[in-house]
Every structure is written in C-alpha cells, then in structure tokens.
Amino acid sequence: MTSHARDGASADGSMNHLLARLPSVDRLLGLAECRSMIEAHGRKTVTESIRAELEAVREEAASGIAPGDLADLLVRIEQRVAAASRASLVPVFNLTGTVLHSNLGRALLPDVAVEAMENAATRACTLEYDVDAGARGDRDLLVEPLLRRITGAEAATVVNNNAAAVLLVLNTLAARKEVLVSRGELVEIGGAFRIPDVMRSAQARLVEVGTTNKTHKTDFENAIGPKTALLLKVHTSNYAIVGFTSGVSRVDLAAIARARGLSTVEDLGSGTLVDLGRFGLPKEPTPQEALRAGIDLVTFSGDKLLGGPQAGIIVGRRDLVRRIRRNPLKRALRVDKLTLAALESVLRLYLDPDRLPERLPTLRALTRAEHEIKAQAERLVPMLQKAMSGVANVTVEACRSQIGSGALPVERMPSYALVVRPQGGQPRRTLTRIERGFRRLATPVIGRMAGGALFLDLRCLDPRHEAAFSAQLAEFRLPPP
Numbered sequence: 001m002t003s004h005a006r007d008g009a010s011a012d013g014s015m016n017h018l019l020a021r022l023p024s025v026d027r028l029l030g031l032a033e034c035r036s037m038i039e040a041h042g043r044k045t046v047t048e049s050i051r052a053e054l055e056a057v058r059e060e061a062a063s064g065i066a067p068g069d070l071a072d073l074l075v076r077i078e079q080r081v082a083a084a085s086r087a088s089l090v091p092v093f094n095l096t097g098t099v100l101h102s103n104l105g106r107a108l109l110p111d112v113a114v115e116a117m118e119n120a121a122t123r124a125c126t127l128e129y130d131v132d133a134g135a136r137g138d139r140d141l142l143v144e145p146l147l148r149r150i151t152g153a154e155a156a157t158v159v160n161n162n163a164a165a166v167l168l169v170l171n172t173l174a175a176r177k178e179v180l181v182s183r184g185e186l187v188e189i190g191g192a193f194r195i196p197d198v199m200r201s202a203q204a205r206l207v208e209v210g211t212t213n214k215t216h217k218t219d220f221e222n223a224i225g226p227k228t229a230l231l232l233k234v235h236t237s238n239y240a241i242v243g244f245t246s247g248v249s250r251v252d253l254a255a256i257a258r259a260r261g262l263s264t265v266e267d268l269g270s271g272t273l274v275d276l277g278r279f280g281l282p283k284e285p286t287p288q289e290a291l292r293a294g295i296d297l298v299t300f301s302g303d304k305l306l307g308g309p310q311a312g313i314i315v316g317r318r319d320l321v322r323r324i325r326r327n328p329l330k331r332a333l334r335v336d337k338l339t340l341a342a343l344e345s346v347l348r349l350y351l352d353p354d355r356l357p358e359r360l361p362t363l364r365a366l367t368r369a370e371h372e373i374k375a376q377a378e379r380l381v382p383m384l385q386k387a388m389s390g391v392a393n394v395t396v397e398a399c400r401s402q403i404g405s406g407a408l409p410v411e412r413m414p415s416y417a418l419v420v421r422p423q424g425g426q427p428r429r430t431l432t433r434i435e436r437g438f439r440r441l442a443t444p445v446i447g448r449m450a451g452g453a454l455f456l457d458l459r460c461l462d463p464r465h466e467a468a469f470s471a472q473l474a475e476f477r478l479p480p481p
C-alpha cells in the first residue's frame, strides 16, 4: 500500500503482506468509530493520531511484531486521541507534606476568590473604569486601598510575582547605581531566583556587605559611596544561619539610610499579613512590622502565606511607589483582571483576621488540628491497605509537615501520614513502582519517599475531597517494573 511497505523487499514476505493490508488514513477517517472521535475531538487530532499509529505499527513490523487487526488498530487510535486531548494542567492530591508546594501550584484560593475570578472572566468589569466618574480608572486602585488599610502603607502596587516586584523596585530606584546587601542574605530560591542575578537584570550593581554569619552597622556605613542608591534587606526565607551570628536590624538599617538620603527596601518573600502567632503558628515577619521599623518599600508574594493568587505586592512610601508606576517595566509586569479579582477578595478576608483560618484554605491547612488529621488517616487506612494487599503494608504514623515556598524553613508542624512500606523481595524497586502507581491514578496522588517508604501526609487532604481520594484507591494498579 505504501512505498514504505513495499521497500522492505528483503524483509519477511508475510509481514509485508500484512502491512500492505493496513487501511489508509482516508479509509480510517471514514469509519464510524473515527467519525465519532472527530465529533468529540476534532479532525486534526484524529488525523494526526491515525498517522502516528500507522507509523508505530510499521515500526513495530520492522522489528518483527506483526500488526493486529482493524479492531486493535482502532483501540490504539482511540487511546492516542484520548491522550492527545487530555489537559496537561490537572488536579492532583498534594500529600507531600509541603503545604505551599511551588511545583504543585502553591496557595489554593477560597471560593469567594474563585467567584470573583469567574465574574471578571465572563463579564465586562471595572478593570480600568471609574463608574462614579464615568471615566478611565487605574487598575492599581482596585487593591491599593485594601493594601493600605491592612499594612498601614502610604501606597501600594501589584505586579506578576514577587520576583517581578524585586526586579521592578531595583530597576526603578537603583539602575546604574549600587545596592548594598548583607552577605548573609544573598538568597537563591527555587526557579532560578538569585539576588545577584536579579540585581544584574535590573541593571543595578550589587555591593556585598559584611560576612556570611555577621554583618554590622559599620559594614553598611563604610560601604556607602557616591553611587549608592539603596540598602536592601532580603528575608532568608529558605534557610537559617544559626550560631555565631548577627545582622543589622531594620531600625538601624533605616536610620543609616535616612541619615544619608538613601532608601531601604525589604524583600520579605512570603510576607504574611497577620501575626501567625495568634493561630499557634511560628512567627514570620509581616510587611506592617517592616514598614513600622522604617523600611521604605516592602515586597512579598501573593500566593505564599498570604494565600492568594500569584502576584508580587509592593507597599510603602508614596513617592517611591509613584516612581515605580512610571517605569515602563511596570506595564510589562502588570497583573490581569483575574489576578486582581482574586487578590481583592482574598485581601478582604484579612479585614476579619479571626475568621481567616476557616475561610482561607492555606491557613486552614496550616492550622488543621493534629487529632483531626489522625482521625482522617485512621478512616482511610483500611481502604488503602486493601488497595495495597500483597504489595505493601500501610500504617498510620506521626510525621511533620512544612509550610514550603520559603516560609519558616526550619519549623515543622506535627501531622499524620499513611505510610506505605513494600512487602517481599526487592523493596526499593517495589517502592518506586508503588509511587508511580499513585501518580498514574485518575487524580494523581503525590507523596514523599523517605526511609524506604512512601509517606502520604494528610494535612493537605481537604475533607471535601476525602471521598474522591478513597474512591479511586480501588483503581490502584502496580505498574510493570
């Protein structure tokens, strides 16, 4: 049928005969099975899948595997069409024990934020329109009043993420000038955000001050020169320097800068807007505190501890925020209406901090009671043990969750996990297969491997999704090695 098949004159004649009988693309497209696939997934996807599957059959034949019949071929085409049509961004169960997992989408939004996003997405809205004045408005004004109320800042603006916020602040205030940073704060966080690199992209010159473990006021004072523009403080969000250490306090840093007409900026990283201590969590610095100590501008993420959408928030002195807004980079880094809709509704929740743990999913996960997680584990263990029968033992064990996304790197919260330990020979290989089996479920389950076992930390298993989680356990299959 194709030159491809005929060329193989030296190959086994019967194989050539089978290949010659493969239906053509056009004939397959005309079959009822393929017509219904076209109806559901479109002609392009089906045609491409047919071509790819015929090609795969010919390649198999070349290595001696005989093609199946038409029914086999149609099943293969259907599977390929289904795979090509599957979304790539799909929900998973985050049972890693890391609440704000950067690779798994960080903060989960509350329902009110989702509603606000839906409205903004599906209807015309006041993104840059002042209804009272009947004139053009400014998208920053949708959240600035709330940010001012919550943080006490004079002004605020929002960009795409905190990396963008730092870049924009440095570029606006320190392009072709020097920025002083303590050597203990030259942070690298995941995803290639490194202070020295961001500094270069912003066209600012980094001047390192002090040593890794100790930086003194005099180190900053002595490093200030005619080209110095600002003093930068970076929250060491994913590590801790302990032992013989000292740093320069915000109050001292602000005083040094003010005496010389310079500005201070703090990259807070996670930046929670409430004192987490009131919910029994370890303390993280807040933008309020930084501003009160005299820092001029503070930047932080929207989707870390704040529990909102991905965003970078800049709060602080009005004159500096005004300069930032005028930077053409601000236009390039601005946020869209969906982000603003979600951010506004999440910020509104902060006006009633007492109810935050029940309303904000991030805080709800972080403050879940140990006994509640344990009870959930005990409810689920029989079903999981059944799914693992003959393959692994399942136990309920105490474990420790972490906040993640560079908040409180050394703190751990007591939690409970379903712990899956392989039985029989070759436990390490079996464990790898078990882990893969969980990832292959309809809603992939992502756990954490440690000490020869798979830990499924239940802190982030929302009770609303518990039934769906246990229902799909019956579908677990141990994949081939």
Ligand SMILES: *Cc1c(COP(=O)(O)O)cnc(C)c1O
Binding pocket: 161, 162, 163, 164, 166, 187, 189, 193, 234, 235, 236, 237, 238, 267, 268, 269, 270, 300, 301, 302, 311, 312, 405, 406
């Ligand atoms: C997370 C973090 C950033 C980057 O924030 P994104 O919102 O992910 O861009 C920058 N600085 C610090 C200290 C951080 O912890």
